[in-house]
Every structure is written in C-alpha cells, then in structure tokens.
Amino acid sequence: MQNKDTFKPCDLVIYGALGDLSTRKLISSLYRLEKAGLIEDDTRITGVDLHVKNNAEFVKAAQQSLQKFLNEPIDQDIWERFSARLAYLQIDLTKMEQYQKLKSVVDSEKRVLINYFSVAPFLFKHLCQGLKQSGVLNQESKVVMEKPLGHDLKSSQEINNAFAEVFNEDQIFRIDHYLGKETVLNLLALRFANSIFTSNWDHNTIDSIQITVAEEVGIEGRWGYFDHTGQTRDMLQNHLLQILTFIAMEPPVNLEAKSIRREKVKVLEALRPITAENVAQKTVRGQYASGFLNGASVPGYLEEEGANTESTTESFVALRADIDNWRWADVPFYLRTGKRMQNKRTEIVINFKQLPHNIFKDSFQNLPANKLIIHLQQQEGVEVQMLNKVPSIDGNIKLQKTKLDLSSSEKQEENTVFGGYERLILEAMRGNPTLFLSRDEIEQAWTWIDSIQDAWAHQNESPKPYPAGSWGPVASVALLARDGRDWEE
Numbered sequence: 001m002q003n004k005d006t007f008k009p010c011d012l013v014i015y016g017a018l019g020d021l022s023t024r025k026l027i028s029s030l031y032r033l034e035k036a037g038l039i040e041d042d043t044r045i046t047g048v049d050l051h052v053k054n055n056a057e058f059v060k061a062a063q064q065s066l067q068k069f070l071n072e073p074i075d076q077d078i079w080e081r082f083s084a085r086l087a088y089l090q091i092d093l094t095k096m097e098q099y100q101k102l103k104s105v106v107d108s109e110k111r112v113l114i115n116y117f118s119v120a121p122f123l124f125k126h127l128c129q130g131l132k133q134s135g136v137l138n139q140e141s142k143v144v145m146e147k148p149l150g151h152d153l154k155s156s157q158e159i160n161n162a163f164a165e166v167f168n169e170d171q172i173f174r175i176d177h178y179l180g181k182e183t184v185l186n187l188l189a190l191r192f193a194n195s196i197f198t199s200n201w202d203h204n205t206i207d208s209i210q211i212t213v214a215e216e217v218g219i220e221g222r223w224g225y226f227d228h229t230g231q232t233r234d235m236l237q238n239h240l241l242q243i244l245t246f247i248a249m250e251p252p253v254n255l256e257a258k259s260i261r262r263e264k265v266k267v268l269e270a271l272r273p274i275t276a277e278n279v280a281q282k283t284v285r286g287q288y289a290s291g292f293l294n295g296a297s298v299p300g301y302l303e304e305e306g307a308n309t310e311s312t313t314e315s316f317v318a319l320r321a322d323i324d325n326w327r328w329a330d331v332p333f334y335l336r337t338g339k340r341m342q343n344k345r346t347e348i349v350i351n352f353k354q355l356p357h358n359i360f361k362d363s364f365q366n367l368p369a370n371k372l373i374i375h376l377q378q379q380e381g382v383e384v385q386m387l388n389k390v391p392s393i394d395g396n397i398k399l400q401k402t403k404l405d406l407s408s409s410e411k412q413e414e415n416t417v418f419g420g421y422e423r424l425i426l427e428a429m430r431g432n433p434t435l436f437l438s439r440d441e442i443e444q445a446w447t448w449i450d451s452i453q454d455a456w457a458h459q460n461e462s463p464k465p466y467p468a469g470s471w472g473p474v475a476s477v478a479l480l481a482r483d484g485r486d487w488e489e
Helices: 020-035 055-069 076-083 096-104 121-134 153-164 182-192 223-248 257-270 410-415 420-430 439-459 474-481
Strands: 010-015 044-049 086-090 112-117 142-145 172-174 206-214 283-289 291-293 296-298 316-321 333-338 345-352 371-377 381-389 399-405 464-467
Touching: 010 020, 020 055, 020 076, 020 420, 055 076, 055 086, 086 096, 096 121, 112 121, 112 420, 121 142, 121 153, 142 420, 153 439, 172 439, 182 223, 182 371, 182 381, 206 223, 223 257, 223 316, 223 333, 223 345, 223 439, 257 439, 283 439, 283 474, 316 474, 333 474, 464 474
Parallel strands: 010 044, 010 112, 044 086, 112 142, 142 172, 206 333, 283 464
Antiparallel strands: 206 345, 283 316, 291 296, 316 333, 345 371, 371 381, 381 399
16 A cells, blocks of 8 residues: 655644635535545644634634535534634735734644735735744745735736735735636646647648637626736636647746746746737627526626616726737637626537548538537536547448547546635645746736736726626627637637
8 A cells, every 4th residue: 555645734824814816715625535545644724814803713713614615514523624724814915913813723843824815906915924023933924815916017016025924925825716727737648648639739730719708797786806807817818828838838847836837937938918009899888788698687796786877897808819929820719708698608619620622521621620628617528529430331421420438437527526726725834836836937927917908908998798697798799700710609
C-alpha cells in the first residue's frame, strides 16, 4: 500500500467567516476535504468576523451552513472530527491592535498560517497591515484572496501593491474558482498529452473558437455590487480570459506554476487591442429585459429591486478576440457571457476547418466540420463531433453525424466529489500555486479590458436589450454572421 503524502498542518484563518462565501462554499468544501481525509491531523480552522460570537456559536453556525448547502447528509463521525478543528475570533479588521488576538490561536512554528480573505476589497489593506503588525507572519505564511481584484488596472495595482508590502509574490494565492474545475485542468492533458490534438491545434486546422459562460440567474439581490461592476468586469476579465489562456497557450516547459503562468501571460500580451475605432464591430453589450425563464415570468434588469432605472450597466457581453501570434493568426475567439440566459452553460467549442473537397455529397452538400466541445457546466465532459458511415448492406456510403464521448468513466465520476473550491483550498494549504493567478496575469488582463471599457465610454451607447430566457441581443448573432459563422446553441 502506497503511503499517503504528508504535508505540514495549517492554521487556516478565514476572515469574513460568517459572510456569504464562507457560508455557501468554504465550510462545505472544508467538510468534504475532511471526509476525504485530506486535511492534516493538527490543522486548525479559525473563523474571524465582526459579530460577537463564541466558539460554540460559530460551530453551530458552521453546522447550519452544512445543513443548508452541503447537499448530502452530515456524517456524525466526520462532523465531530471537523468541528473539533473550529474556533472563532471577533476582530474589527479596521483596528490594528485587535489583530493581536490571532496569537491565541496561531502557532507559526508548528503550523503554516493560511490567511483566507473572504471580505470586501476595501478591507484588504487593513488586513495586510494588521497581519504585519501582529507578528504572526513568517516566510511560510500564505494569503488567499477572492475577486474582485480591483475594477480596473489602477485599482488592481493598488491592491497588489498593498499585498506586496507584506507578502512575497510566492506567498500570494489569487483565486479564480474556474481554475479548480476538473475539465479546465483536463485541457492541459488534452492538449499536451495527445498528439492528435497537439499537432492540430493552430490556424492550419482550427477555424474558430467559442467560449460561452451563460447564467440563468439575475442580480440575486446584489444590485449595488453588480451595477457598479457589470458583466465584463465580473466574468469576462477573469473567468473567460483564464479559459482563453488555457486554450491558446504554448506548451509550458513543465507543470510548475512559473512555467504555466509565463505562457498564459504571453497569450494576454498578444491579444489585439479593442479600441474606439473597432469596438462597434468587435463587441456587443446587452441588458436583460423582462421575459420568461423555466416557465416563470422574471423581471428585467431595470425592474430589479433597488434598481436605478437609468442604469447603462451591461448584463451581457459578446466579443471577438484576436491573438496576434503565429499559432492563432486569423483565428477568431468568440467570447460571450450573460445573465438571465436560456440556460446555465459553460462550454468551449473548438471548430475545425472544413475539408477542402467533399466526396460524400449524397449525404451532405456541405460536409460538416469536426468540433471539439468541452463542457464545464452543467455537466462536465469532453466530446468530439464527427462523421461516420450509416450501417447498411448496400453499396452506398451515407454519412451521419455522431459524437465521440471523451468524458470520464462513470466510476471516475462517482469518485469525483470535489468542486473548484475544494481543490483550490487544498492546493493553497499545501502551498502549490499552479492553479492560482499571478500579478502579471491579472494586470495584463485589466490592460486589455480597460481599453474596451474606455472605448464603450467613448461610444456612449446604451446596452442592447434582450428578453430574459434568450441567448442575448440579436446583435450578438450578427457579430458572428459578419464572419459567416454562428453560435453553438
């Protein structure tokens, strides 16, 4: 029997432990890691928040969040083991002297201190300075932070500078939960372990690539946050561009974080700028109107509770991105993301070029091109759309479309209990930065997004309305139609 890998135990301190992210995601993810036996024996988990609570009350709150969000019965033995790790500290994160309380729960000699910032960005600087002054940090200490990491390049640099005053870059773990998804990680294996794809992954064989992140939900009570942010900053700047870099990157030297990050940054640097001169041809902004979703009537964006009826914030964006390098010359990347769309879907569609000559015109006047479709949500999996012969005894060769399913086996799927957060929390506790974002990636992404935002401001046009439950504005169809293509629906 192979010995289990051992890692140094952690002091995992969650700042904002009673907030929405911790309640919905972090507590249940940690419980699943406990269930899988992946948390080291002496690891402690401390919740920090402003509310006055004791340890017992925090344990009860954690149990309630599991009951609501775990989606499986709580195993009593696992719960007892997990709850024994929990502690609580009441700290006002704006008051430097209160960070001294951490010394009562943290042992930096025996355990690695992991600081998980599950709070609003305006508290980041306070947290960094408070931790620095508290004396609990050392070279092993880590910090994990959630988006949003700024709303433009300037604000992102300010946040990163605040962290750089206290932490080295290799101590900073910036989360994008899409990078914890099994299918996103499988892109590395799919691309670089299979010659059938490795040698057919460029402008010679690929016609175009589509990335769709569609949401059924609307604002969900987050009007104040979302109206200030918009879909471009909320989803495109991070999730979609991260997926794009995995698709488009050159083979890394190895699987170490610095090698992968280096190639991802090169992709972002090669993105052709979208400016005031071409923004109208390259982008579409939309805002959902009232409509029907899953048989129920839903309000429009401007009809949501607390809405500013004059708002021009986009809930949908579609655009054509071009990568100016040898591999991707003249290959368009079509990206779209929106709220209140027909269904929840995250997928990548690799459209291969049509063959130059068709000898099967009895079946298809225009021979359909092959497609590689990578599903990230709702179902995860990979499939190849191809053609084969219809079985028959006569001498005619007739073709039919078929799908080659490259998804994991049922047995593998049964054993896969982890979502993105479980994987990312575990890698942070083990000190592996591969699945986290570097400062260079974030700032290069903001540079490209800022140019688009500035162009829209110069254009001064309102987003185009689209009915809830649709696939976005008609203009997004026209975006591809101009190139003789259409969206995968």
